[in-house]
Each structure stands twice: as structure tokens, then as C-alpha cells.
Amino acid sequence: MIKFFRKIRRKLLRENRLSKYLLYAIGEIILVVIGILIALQLNNWNENRKENIRENQLIDVLITDLKAKKAEFKSDLAIGKSIIRNSDISINYWNRNNKIDTLNLKFLLKYLAEDEWFFNENSPVYATIAGSELWKELPDSLNRQIDNMYRMQFGSIKSAFVKQSEYALNGKLNFLAPNHLLNLNEGTSSIQKIVSNRDEDFIVLLELFKSGVVRLTSKFEKTIPSIDRLIENLEFYKNDK
Template sequence: MENKTGKYFKYAIGEIVLVVIGILIALQINNWNEQRKEKSLEKELINLLITDLEEKKDENISDLKNSDGIIQRFQRSTDMWDYEEKIDTTSLKRNLEILGIDRYFQNQSSPIYSGLSSTNLWKQIPDSLTKQIDKVYRIRLKRVGVSFDKLTEYGTFCRLNFLTPNDLMDLDRDTDVILQKLEPVKKEYILNSKLFISGKKRLRVSLEACANEIEDLIENLRQYNETK
């Protein structure tokens, strides 16, 4: 009886050990699965962030090209005045139209960034990377937005203080008629054009810096995802 009891006891202990080992293995497998899911989710969110950044970079580059074209157009007109004291009639209508634009817009919202920065996964991303992400969204894109706002304000100013008082809003008329309206205020027109060029150049600097930093960030995010 004592031998049988000892055998049963050892058997029971063995069963308990096996059960415990099985539970530990199951927990470990579950942890591995959870970590795998978490890493997969993190990579997916990072990829979504990269897509968002690529869209913003493309928008910046498009705005940059547009700004370059407008700067060149206005620069030709102001150069003609500076060197020949003549009004560039080939770009007159378009320049007057651009001076009065007061609806500049840049999409700064980013649900992906807002969502990612409020999750626990954000804490797992290296500080150097989160700081770079914050800099792009909270500083660089904001500066671009401020530059657009300034141009909007200047467009409103030109409409109210130059274009409307001098009857230069109606651009469907012949160029000769518009030129006659402009004749008494030619110098003011050139001054407004030069101020507009200055604002566009400031916007260009912000756009270029933002596009470059976005490109660097995208590369760093891709390298980080490859290590996951």
C-alpha cells in the first residue's frame, strides 16, 4: 500500500508539473502572438503615417512649383518696370488677379498622426523619431500654414486698398482699358507686386524646408519599420 501510495503521489506530482508546463507554454505562445499582433499593428500604423507624409510632401512640391512660376511671372513685370519703366501688359490681367487672391489653403489636419500619437504604440517608437515626427507636423507644416495665411491677408488688403478703389477688379475688359485705369497708380502696382513677391519667397522657403524634412522623416520611418 505504501509503495502504491508513493507511486500515485509521484504520478500526481508529474501530472501537476505537466499541467503547469502546459499553462506556461500556452501563456508564452499567447504572449508571442500578442507581441506579433502588436508589431504588425505598429508597422501598419507607421505605413499609414508614411502615406500621409507622402501626400503632404507631394502637396508641398506642387505648391513649390506653383510659387516658382508666379514669382518668375511677377519678377519679369517688376524687372521691366525697373529697367524700362514700362508695364508688362502680357501678364497684367493675371498679375492683378493673383494680387487679389484671398483664399489660400493648405490641409494641415492629420487624423493618422493624431491617432497614433495618442496610443500606447507611440511610446514604443524611439524618442528621436517621435521628436522628428512632432517637428514636421507641429512646426514645419504650421509654418507653411502661417505663410499661406499671410498671403491670404495680403490678398484681402490689395482687394480693399488697391484693386477696388482703382477699379481694377473687372478683368474682363480689354487690356488697354485696364492699362488706362492703372496709369495713375503704376508705381503703387509695382510696389504691391514686389511685396507680393517677397511673401511668395517666404512661402517658398517654408515649403522647401518642409518638403526636405518630410522626405528625411519618411526614409527614417521606413528604416524603422524594416527593423520590426
Template sequence: MIKFFRKIRQNLLMENKTGKYFKYAIGEIVLVVIGILIALQINNWNETRKQINTQNAIYLIVKEDLETDISGFESFIYEYNKSKKPAFEAVLNKELTREDWENNPSYLEVMKGYEDLAISKRGIDQLKKLSGFSNNLEEGLTSDINKFYTKHILEFNTGTDELGEQFTRNYIYFQNFDWYASFLMQHKTDGFIDSFYNEPTIKSRIATLYFIYRIYITDLENYVTNAKTLIVNIDNHLKEIK
């Protein structure tokens, strides 16, 4: 093709048709420029298509993260409602006798620690690293995902920190009692039961812990509800592009 155009130029020059030569040369330049622009457009389209495919693959990872979190959080909520919540309500709202404590070891749930939870962030972390992430925050699925994680990570971290701090304060406080070591290591409850009736601050500490738990559980429930909605949105988006 290049030889063909070169031959035309040579013939025009040999025939002394300078005007036609320049017109032809300009036309050839225009064709070259158009070819370059088309090539750039195709390259840009390919890059955009590649980025969209990568983005959709990340959406699937986000979905997997959400499903993992939903499973873990729902299990945590179930166990809380099954054991800890009834224990808190019994200890705080009933006039428990020593016999009640001795016959219902479940009441001691108010003294136990809690399972560490974490929000899975593989997908959102990869999405933030994707080129053009900041340009997609105004609307669309990327925006919905970013808003979801921004809100719930803040709430989750705040709740986890408050719960951990209250447990730490309680453990430091209980370490001052002679019965604490035997209660912790041998599960002997006599000393704790005596202190529960004689030290009003113990009940206050348990009430504070219950209050924090209730907020924490509400945040987890909201996460689960909103995560399920987001999964539906991801599924709908992926169906539309097929």
C-alpha cells in the same frame, strides 16, 4: 492527450499514491500555465508583427504623400520664380513708365491671386491612429515623421493664412477705386497705372505682399528639401526589414 493525463491520475489514486498524485497534479498545472504563457507570447508576437506590417504600409503612404507634395510645391516654386518674382522686383525696384506697364503685361502678376496648395496628410493621420503611436515618438522613423509634419504643417498654415489675409486686404482696398471692376473683368489697366503712380500705398501693399511671398516660398523650399531626406530615410528603413 487529456485522456492520457486523466488515466495517469486515476491510476495514482487507485494505487493510493496520494503524494505522487499531488506532485503529478502540480506538475500538470505548471505545464498548463507554461502552455498558456507560450500561447499568449505567440499571440503578442503575432499582434506586434501585424502592427509592424501595418506601420510599414503606412510609411509607404507617407512616402507617396511626400512625393505628391514635392511635385506640387516644386511646380509652384518654378512658376513663382518664372513670373511673379520678376514682376515684383521690376515693379518695386525699377522706375517703370506707363509704356513699360503697357508693354509688359507680366508686371500685373503682382495683382493676381495664387494657386491653393495643401499638404497631403493621409499617411501621418493614419500613423497617429495606429496603436502605440505615442510610445514611438521618442526615437526612430515614426518620431522623425511626426517632427517633420509638426514643424512644416505649422509653417505652411501660417504662411498660407498670411498670404490669404494680405490678398484679402488688398482686394478690399482696391474695391474702393473706380477702375477696379474694369481691371478685374476686362483687364483694362489705365486706371490701375494712374493709381500706382498717384497712390503710394499701392506700392507699399505690393511690397508687403512680396515680403510674405518670399517667406512662403522659403518655407516651401525647406519642406521640399526635408521631404526628400525623409523619403530616403523611409526607403532605408523598408530595405532593412526585407
């Protein structure tokens, strides 16, 4: 193509057709400019495509992180409901019979001694997105929703876990350890006798522990649907771009 234009240019010069040569030169310049503009447009399109891919990858990673948190909360919710259910059985039995029930005794003592309740609300995924260009591109409503989830709702769950761990540590130090109830290898009847000697203290401890679990499960029940809504909004934003 370049050789073709050169031949035309030389022919016009040889024939001394200056006006036509000038028109040709202008046309050639216009073609070069158009080519440059097209190249720039293609480059911009390619860069935008790459940026969209990077943004979508970040959104996908965030969605994966949220789904992992949801699965964790659903598992904890099931455990919490089990603790509440078994606590109610033992508390109601004691209220009716003034006696410690053996049915769920070991199960409850096991959780009353569990002082390692933990939840890490910090997320490297959230930190990465909050400091990226994607954060500036997201709608304000979606930014607030993400921020509220990671900073407020997850932070609130973290606080509830810390409080629950404090309840368990208090029970371990003031009731379980002094009564040699940290080792549950003995028979249920033997353990019942030990607990029965301080039955009121056990029930108070159990009610306190249960109240913390109730608070935790209520947070899980509120947060899980919020995660679903956030995931839905993120997927809608990604697919609507």
C-alpha cells in the same frame, strides 16, 4: 491522451504502487504547468503580433499623410515659383522702361486678388499617434522629429499662408477693387491702361506679394526634404522592429 493517463493512474493505484503513483502525479502536474506556460507564451506572442500589426498600420497611415502633405507642397511650390518668375519679369520690365508689361499682367492680377490662401496644419493622424501606445514605443529622436514636423514646420507654413492671404486682401481692398480690376474679362490693353494710372502702387503691391511667395517657397523647399527624411526613418523603424 487524457484516457491514456487515466489508465496509467488507475493501474498504479490498483497495484498499490504509491511511490510510483506520486512520481507520476508530479510528472503530470509538471506537464500541465508546461502546457499552461506554453499557452501563455503563445497568447503573448499572438498579442504582440497583433500589436505590431496595429503599430505598423498607424505608421503606414502617418507615412501616407506625410506623402499627401509633400505632394501638396510640391504643387504649391511650382505655383509659387511661377508667380515669382512672372513677377520678376514685370518688375524688371517696369524698372527698365517705366511701363507696365502686358505679358503676365492678367496672370499676376489673378493671384494678387487671391485672398483664400489656406493650409490646414492640423492632422487627425498625428493626433491619434501622439495619444497612442505607439508614441511611447517610438525612439525619442523619432518622436521629436514627428513633433517638429507637425507642430513647428507645418505651423510655420500655416503662418506664412495666413500672412499671404492678408497681403492679397490688402491688395484687393486698396488697389484692385477701387480700380475695378477684380473682373479680368476686359482686354489686356484696357487693363494695362487702368494699371498704368497707378503703376507705382501696382509695383509696390506686386513686390510685397512676391516677397510673401518667396518666403512660402523657401519653407516648402526646406520642408519637402525633411518629410522625405522622416518617411525614411519611419520605414526603417517599422522594418527594423
